[in-house]
Amino acid sequence: EHRWKRRRWYLCSKNVPGPKSFPFIGAAYILLIDPNDLLKVITDKIDSYRDILKFWMGNKLLYCLMNPKYIEKVINSTKALDKDCFYEPFAQMTGEGLVTLGGAKWKRHRKVITPSFNQRVLDSFVVLFNEKGVDLVKKLEKHVGQRNVPVYSILGKMILELACQTSMGVELDVESLERRLDEVLDKQIHLFTEKTLILWNHFEVIWYLSGKKKMYQDYINRFGSIISEVIKKKIKDEKPNEQKKLGILNNYGDIPEKHAFLDTLIENTDLDENEIRDEVNTFILAATETTTNALAAILTMLGIYRDVQEEVYKEIIDVVGVEGEVMPQDLIRMELTERVIKETLRLFPAGPVMSRYVSGDIDIGDNIIIPEGVSVAVPLLYIHRNGEIYEDPLKFDPDRFLPENVAKRPPSTYFGFSQGPRSCIGSKYAMMNMKVILAHAIRRLKFFSEYKSVADIELKMTMLLRMKHGPKVWVEKR
Ligand code: HEM
Secondary structure (H helix, E strand, O other), rough: EEEEEEHHHHHHHOOOOOOOOOOEEEOOHHOOHHHHHHHHOOOOOHHHHOOEEEEOOOOEEEEEEHHHHHHHHHHHOOOOOOOOOOHHHHHHOOOOOOOOOOHHHHHHHHHHHHHHHHHHHHHHHHHEEEEEEHHHHHHHHHHOEEEOOOHHHHHHHHHHHHHHHHHOOOOOOOOOOOOOOOOOOHHHHHHHHHHHHHHHHHHHHHHHHHHHHHHHHHHHHHHHHHHHHHHHHHHHHHHOOOOOOOOOHHHOOOOOOOOOHHHHHHOOOOHHHHHHHHHHHHHHHHHHHHHHHHHHHHHHHHHHHHHHHHHHHHHOOOHOOOOOOOHHHHHHHHHHHHHHHHHHHHOOOOOOOOEEEEEOEEEEEEEEEEEOOEEEOOOOHHHHHOOOOOOOOOOHHHHHHHHHHHHHHOOOOOOOOOOHHHHHOOOHHHHHHHHHHHHHHHHHHHEEEEEHHHOOOOOOEEOEEEEEEOOOOOEEEE
16 A cells, blocks of 8 residues: 555555655655754755655655745645644654644643633733742842853743643742753753754664663653643642632732643643643643743844844833833733744744644645655745845844734745634733743843844754754843
């Protein structure tokens, strides 16, 4: 049956251009390079094709779409709802969670989890976001006068703590000696990167013999067991209609008490204990690296573009004030801050590429049928930095996201939080979180970066996309 399928792939892809392919390995030889060069090689390759390219990897066929018209067809298709094999290592970390699930299971999970992200729940988290904002300022103030503030690590711990609080409702000291949750997460991500980016690690035998397979599994188990421990305790303690109140702050008016996602999942869904564990795990992993990297990039951008930083400062003072906490209703009015976040995610999206498994033929127009069984990749970093879509693409310009300018661009040209049915379920949460934290940080501190422009910043792949040499940020008190 596979032979028949492959024949069909050959026929369908006959007229689609792509790099030269050899028996057994296909075009995978292109990826036999230092992982540090991977991004550049991928970008250069893509650049030599215009709208679409095909790529054989062993007996797998991958289409890469650069033309937004084609992407639009695929990203919204019911035949491209599933993730493909490239998400396997992530699935190994999270178990069966929303990011990697497919088919009916994904549909069911997405449906039951969506209400946990409703506005009331999100508003209730603003209390925690404020606490973290205050905390961040204190931590950064200790680094005043010092170059190269360890921004990734400071933000990483903070966002991880926050993800534990909002997902499980518990305050975990992630640095506590017996847990070292932050370290466990770092190690997991490090091994994930080795597994995915170093081509020979895709051969299970090599991965196994290097001892890293076991190491990776050990870290994943340690992380999972910490989460399981909390869930088991919660399920035991949880009595119907007698939820533990996690603390109400009166000065927030009618904001409901903080309500961790875990509580909502236990009370309102028919997910079983393992399914809940995997979803909480997914939440923490999907929220931590993404938000950490985004905030680090935003502070870097504001450090380079000081005039924009001053404008953001003015907006914050105007909307939030010099003192006091950020209220949920303030967030909608932080329009420039929102544009800054979006523009940063254009230049520094979570990952360079996302991909899908095609579960039925998709006609993308121009006589091209993408056949069932192949993978489709959307090179979002490439699209976000494409001069034909974004004029002077490396210029940091938040006004690109003024509504009138957004309307001028074709659809499927921005993937900060992806698009379509499988877009980020946490986008609102992330936006609110980042705005509150930025309001506290910018109000008290001035940010600087050694970089002169976006072009100076080299990128590298870890689990997601990071700045190769870090944010090179330093701070002064306002
Ligand atoms: C700045 C922060 C964030 C960015 C840039 C971001 C970006 C994205 C992107 C691009 C996707 C699509 C991934 C793909 O198709 O390969 C995604 C999916 C997802 N994100 Fe986020 N995300 C962020 C924060 C969060 C947070 C805070 C949460 C949880 C609270 C979260 C939970 C998820 C989940 C569960 C999915 C999978 C949804 C599905 O397939 O149904 N993300 N995110």
